[in-house]
Amino acid sequence: MPEPVLDALRGLGISPGRAAGRVHKMAGPPLLPAPVAVADTGVETARAVRGLESAAGELTARAEGAAEPAAREILEAQAMIAADPLLRESVEQRVAAGSDAAHAIDAACAEHREALLAAGGYFAERASDLDDIKNRAVAAVLGLPMPGLPAPGHPFVLAADDLAPADTVNLDPGVVVALVTEKGGPTSHTAILARALGIPAVVACPGVMSIADGTWSSVDGGTGEVRAGIDEQTAAEVERSARAARDRLATATGPGRTADGHPVKLLLNIGSVADIPAGSPAEGVGLFRSEFLFLDRRTAPTHQEQTGAYEAVLRAFPEATVVIRTLDAGTDKPLPFLGLPEELNPALGVRGLRVSRRSPEVLDAQLDALAEAARASGTSPWVMAPMVTTPGEAADFARRARARGLADVGVMVEVPAAALHAHRLLDELDFLSIGTNDLSQYTFASDRQHGELADLLDPWQPALLQLIAQCAEAGRAAGKPVGVCGEAAADPLLATVLVGLGVTSLSMSARSVPAVRDALARHTLDQCREHARLALAAADPGAARAAVREAAAA
Structure with a gap:
């Protein structure tokens, strides 16, 4: 029997893990018939x-x-x-x-x-x-069936040109063992939902739709490699290895730390208290997205509504770190009650903390509610502002927060200017939190949803890692914590690099915590530092990932 021909495809790994199965492709959209004359x-x-x-x-x-x-x-x-x-x-x-x-x-x-x-x-x-x-x-x-998922009657690898949220939400990890799309990027809805479901996934993978249905293939959501044409025995070996890894992660508990005991807080990204799973594997909350209180409303939430939502999260982690981000909205995320005019380039316009230039009462009301929630719960939340660019903005935000008794004040680092002046920001603040999604977008002038530019948003980009290193060094010099709450924090291998750069906490979805905890526990701090050195010295993200993976394997 001839050996199978293996086709190695490469995309962006956006949800770690390995899996194997027969490929089945997503059905195409309904075809439009020829136009017809309208009588009525x-x-x-x-x-x-x-x-x-x-x-x-x-x-x-x-x-x-x-x-x-x-x-x-x-x-x-x-x-x-x-x-x-x-x-x-x-x-x-x-x-x-x-x-x-x-x-x-x-x-x-x-x-x-x-x-x-x-x-x-x-x-x-x-x-x-x-x-x-x-x-x-x-x-x-x-009168045609709604577009939907294939149903071959056995577990399979789903291939698609792209995947809509309505399709991703129906994915059963027991049936769809992996997901590969030709389009998409590391911060797309497909990526976010695949990570939330714990399904190994690769996006921006040219050629995946040319794989014939039923072809045995393996998917590595960490490296982004898809191998089509493997035999059934190889697929079974990949699945056995993946199951063993999942079993190992399921039994791992405890706080985040390296093999030699260096502590790294593992925290959650959430939109409400409902996002905190029972028996949470995390040590607190690294990003509470308060804007979900404001969405779909013609008027701002009341003081009581805001206070109640913040208090609920604070009571869920009474003795732990809870970082609450003030409203991250504006012309790029329009909220009707803000009344902001349309802009030609909203991503570079009035958004995040900049909204308070026009509507300072919105931020003041939010800080008032946070202060009351802190008093009611008997806790000390950390509060941070998004889209901060200058030390002056940081100082003004810190003054307003501290005037209300909020002692731990920080900002998101999402633009290169903030990263370059991280040491000056920390003269005014108590901590920094790096949002790698937006920091990538602004550093590489690449829209987060532009499929053709997805490679520029790879969190392994050495230039992005250099900016993170600069922030971490500023934190070390000031004796203040610097965390990462972007999607980069959920990559177990990249987590070792971030810790090696000096990052003190990592915030992610609950499903990502066990794998990141396990990766840190298998490496000493010195090994993490060596991983960071290798990644910074690499010419491109592929070389960075390969160099660190080789070092980790050794």
Whole structure:
């Protein structure tokens, strides 16, 4: 019997772990038939509106049934887009101009998608959601099945051009053993949800859709390697090894520390107290995204609502670190009650702490609620501001927070200017938290949702690691903690590099904690420092990853 031909594909590993199985591809979107003449625009408009309502309703139902909080939040936002009056109006105008319902929906969604891409930032992150909304609405109009996952009747590796949140939320890790997409980036919804579900995943992997259905393949969500054409015995060996690794992680407990006892706090990224699992494996909260209190509202949450939400999280970890980020919103993440005008480039506009330039009362109200929650719970939360650029901004935020009795004050490092002046920021602050997602975007001038530029957002980029090292060194000199709360913290191998650079805490989803704890426990601090040296000296992220992996194996 001839040896199988192995095709090695390479993408970005965005959810660590190894798996193997037969590949099955995601079904394509519904095909548009030829345009038809519209005899009654009223009837046709009603058909189109029902299609949008059907898409919105299904997304809402999926959100309500989602077990993962991250999936629920993303699907709720997607349902809101499907129900957006502006999208509906655009569809109605096209029907009035003579388009049939299916083509009106297709054209309106395409127009809105281009507008979102042109706006950049948070808007661009929603552009791929419109593709899914369009496909679901068109399928409803044409009476076709909604786009969905393959069901081969056995565990499989899912291959897709890209994956919508509504599809990812239905993934069963017991059935979909790994996920590979041709498009997407390390901070896409696919990446976030794959990590939340604990499914090994690779994105931005050209050629994966050319693999024939049923082909035995292996996926490494750490290295980004996909090998198509392995034999069934090799696949079984990969699965046995993966099971052994999962079993080892399931029994590991305790605080984060290196093999020689150097402590590294392992913390959670959450949007509400509901995101904290029972028997949490973490030592506290490294990022509480307070903006989820503000989403989908025409008015700001009341003082009582804010106080209650903060107090609930503080009581969940009464003796531990809890870092609460003030409102991370603005023109890139529009909230109706803020009343901010549209901008040509919202990612570089009024967002994060900059909102307080126009609406200082929003930040003041949030700090007041945080202070009351601290008093009510008898705890001392850490509070930080997003999108801080200068020492002056840091000093002003610290003054406002400390005036309310909030003693531990820090900021997010998300722009190169903040990283370059980290030592000056720490003259005003008690800690720094590095948001690697945005820091990558601004360092490499690369939109987080641009599939063709996904390689620039690889967290192993040596230039990004150099900025992290600069922040960590400033923290060491000042005797103050510097953490990482971006997606980079969830990569077990990269975690050893970050600790070697001097990072004192890592914040991630709950599912990522065991693997990161295990990776640190298997390396001494000196080995982590050697990993950091190798990564910084590398020419590109691939070389950095390979050098550290070789050192770790040795």
